[in-house]
Amino acid sequence: MAKKRYRRWKRRDKRVPKSPxxxxxxxxxxxxxxxxxxxxxxxxxxxxxxxxxxxxxxxxxxxxxxxxxxxxxxxxxxxxxxxxxxxxxxxxxxxxxxxxxxxxxxxxxxxxxxxxxxxxxxxxxxxxxxxxxxxxxxxxxxxxxxxxxxxxxxxxxxxxxxxxxxxxxxxxxxxxxxxxxxxxxxxxxxxxxxxxxxxxxxxxxxxxxxxxxxxxxYTPSEKVVGETFDQVFEEAEQRILIATFASNIHRIQQAIDTAVDHGRKVAIAGRSMRENTAVAEELGFLKIPKGTLVELEELSRLPDNKTVLLTTGSQGEPMAALTRMANNDHRQVQIRAGDTVIISATPIPGNESLVGRTIDNLFRLGAEVIYKEVAQVHVxxxxxxxxxxxxxxxxxxxxxxxxxxxxxxxxxxxxxxxxxxxxxxxxxxxxxxxxxxxxxxxxxxxxxxxxxxVFIDGLGIGDVGHIVLRDRMTLANNGVLVVVVVMDKQKGKFLSGPDIITRGFVYVRESEALLEQARKQAVGVLKEIEEKHITEWSVIKAKIQETLGVYFDVVTGRRPNILPIIIEV
Ligand SMILES: [Zn+2]
Ligand SMILES: [Zn+2]
Structure with missing residues (x-):
């Protein structure tokens, strides 16, 4: 069959050659x-x-x-x-x-x-x-x-x-x-x-x-999740919180339907979920029976067994609502013993440990946490x-x-x-x-x-490239050490310094001796530079970097980013 079709194409191709x-x-x-x-x-x-x-x-x-x-x-x-x-x-x-x-x-x-x-x-x-x-x-x-x-x-x-x-x-x-x-x-x-x-x-x-x-x-039907929700709602005696992707309107629909079936009111926490549900409802993709949705503040005035809170944070994102609740850092919602929290999502690769931490924290606060590994709350x-x-x-x-x-x-x-x-x-x-x-x-x-x-960093689009990222990586891994000297360029003499400032390298208060030794090393190089009448900046910088680099490598086994700054007067 496939072969015949293929031949027919070939014949047709001869009559009307088409570009690809x-x-x-x-x-x-x-x-x-x-x-x-x-x-x-x-x-x-x-x-x-x-x-x-x-x-x-x-x-x-x-x-x-x-x-x-x-x-x-x-x-x-x-x-x-x-x-x-x-x-x-x-x-x-x-x-x-x-x-x-x-x-x-x-x-x-x-x-x-x-x-x-x-x-x-x-x-x-x-x-x-x-x-x-x-x-x-x-x-x-x-x-x-x-x-x-x-x-x-x-x-x-x-x-x-x-x-x-x-x-x-x-x-x-x-x-x-x-x-x-x-x-x-x-x-x-x-x-x-x-x-x-x-x-x-x-x-x-x-x-x-x-x-x-x-x-x-086969991937299970979305409907399966609704059935699990129903079982969980059946057993839950107090508040129910459900975290899912803000764009998973089907899931949100099922949560709302189950809440209605069990006589519970629903509030939504998290900006992206509020916005997405508003768009979806307005366009007819989400059906919320009248009187079901309440404001977050209203929820706390209702009996615990009459409430459901839909929330963002299923990925353990640091700023998301559920993550804050798990950290006891949400302004309006405190997790209490007896709460049931459903994580109705799977961690996007890379987010596993964030999600794990959120689940740990929720258990620690006394909540019953139901997630993918223990029940089919996600497909x-x-x-x-x-x-x-x-x-x-x-x-x-x-x-x-x-x-x-x-x-x-x-x-x-x-x-x-x-x-x-x-x-x-x-x-x-x-x-x-x-x-x-x-x-x-x-x-x-x-x-x-x-x-x-193309990388986006704040308002910049594509201005951060591999060189900047490499610097960020070494700064993050090794810290930075700045050496400041003031130089009279005409006379080729150093007027003050070297001063050494560090960040992310060693704890300065406990490393005064080390940094003083480093300063002495730097003084030695500067003297050598003066004696040899070296005035070229790049050479001066390289010499400082080399001497201190070797010194720290030998003494500490670390390689901080060494940044010489020469102030010319
Ligand atoms: Zn998609
Ligand atoms: Zn996709």
Missing amino acids: VTLIPLGGTREIGKNMTVVEYGDDIVVIDAGIAFPDEELLGIDLVIPDIDYLLENRERVRGIVLTHGHEDHIGALPYVLPRLNVPVYGTKLTIGLVRKKLEEHRLVRQAKLNVVSTESRPIKLGSIAIEWIRTNHSIPDGAALAIHTPAGVIVHSGDFKIDPTPIDGRRTDVSRLSALGEKGVLAFFCDATNAEVPG SGHASQEEIKMMTNMLRPEYIIPFHGEYRHLAAFLKVVEEMGYNRDRVIIPEVGDRIEVSRGRGVINGQVTSGP
């Missing part, structure tokens, strides 16, 4: 986060998603990481728009940094655009933004020679979609982040009939979410192996490009589709910036474009 479509991941491959993929055909460029990544621990002081968009800026007159799969930060979070430099139209489903609008309002960028709401029911949006169609999928945020990207070279399907949930909370099932129809017609390439490619079987929003196979079977793409995964996830994905009979040369695992060219019967990586991470 170019696909460039600018982020989101061999990494989780900062998703951005370029689709390019002829004069037209369409960008899929514009996400952020959170910094690794070694990126000291960095707030966020976004994709490098130089390639898009160089080709700005060809960029027709940015199309969004769903409203998670790793797919929309970079828009406030991208749009001021590349103000192209943005397209997404209702909730996705609602969340983008909120985000742009915060950055005071909403007025100039060209936001367009699309629907999974409407006709494809034409952007030059490329037409985009949104297809319903399930995920841990409502209104998510896969994209069918119709190009003259063939159809590209981008899964977005997806799972196949047969019993979704909002009744909005993955549109398998549309996906199968695309498969029937022929899909050239398929970008597939590989997050859970290591996980066998993933991403497809496991069997769903990846289902999706691939429906689409039967000629080429598969796994994304949304570290290399190990992509390697696991490769095994899954190889098991299905896909040859290795049909699976493309690009690096960020690779130009993938696909046409019928041909899929190759052909060169690279400018790409990489």
Whole structure:
């Protein structure tokens, strides 16, 4: 069957030779986060998603990481728009940094655009933004020679979609982040009939979410969590607190529904959750029965067994509401013995110890803590192996490009589709910036474009690079030692100093002898410099650094950053 189809394509190709479509991941491959993929055909460029990544621990002081968009800026007159799969930060979070430099139209489903609008309002960028709401029911949006169609999928945020990207070279399907949930909370099932129809017609390439490619079987339905909530509510005698992702509207819906069933009122703590629930309710994605929601202050006046508190902090984020409560540092809520706290989330890689600490602290305060390891209070929003196979079977793409995964996830994905009979040369695992060219019967990586991470630190975008980060790292690891001298440059004489100031190197009060010895070493070098009539700053600095560097290495085994400062008079 597949062979026949392939031959037919080949024949057709001879009649109408088509140039290939170019696909460039600018982020989101061999990494989780900062998703951005370029689709390019002829004069037209369409960008899929514009996400952020959170910094690794070694990126000291960095707030966020976004994709490098130089390639898009160089080709700005060809960029027709940015199309969004769903409203998670790793797919929309970079828009406030991208749009001021590349103000192209943005397209997404209702909730996705609602969340983008909120985000742009915060950055005071909403007025100039060209936001367009699309629907999974409407006709494809034409952007030059490329037409985009949104297809319903399930995920841990409502209104998510896969994209069918119709190009003259063939159809590209981008899964977005997806799972196949047969019993979704909002009744909005993955549109398998549309996906199968695309498969029937022929899909050239398929970008597939590989997050859970290591996980066998099916990802459980979101509904399972509601059942667990019900059991927990049944047993809880006092207050119930539920922490989850602020964007997991389905989860929030289930918490509210369970609260209503058990005659409890609900309050919300944490700014991001308040904002997201407000947007979701306004747009009809969250249904809160009248009289259910109360203010946080009101909650304390109700009997304990009549209350539920929904809160942020499921990742142990230091400033989030639950973390503060666990630290006994929240203005309005104190954790008490008898409270039941549900952590309805899984730690994002890197956050495990923060979440662990929050759970420890909650237990210490006497709460009963229920988390993923002890009850099914969380399910993933991403497809496991069997769903990846289902999706691939429906689409039967000629080429598969796994994304949304570290290399190990992509390697696991490769095994899954190889098991299905896909040859290795049909699976493309690009690096960020690779130009993938696909046409019928041909899929190759052909060169690279400018790409990489751009670091955001405070208001600065991209001004902190590897040199600054390296300095921060050595400062953090070794501390700094400043040597100040005053010099009469004309006479080549030192007038005062050396004074030594340190931070993060040794505790000064207990190291006076050490620093006095160091000062004497420095005096020795300065004398030598005077005698040799050395007046060149770089040489003077290097000599001070060398002498003190050797001295501290021998005496302490440490290598502080030595910063000579020469004041000239
Ligand atoms: Zn997502
Ligand atoms: Zn994602």
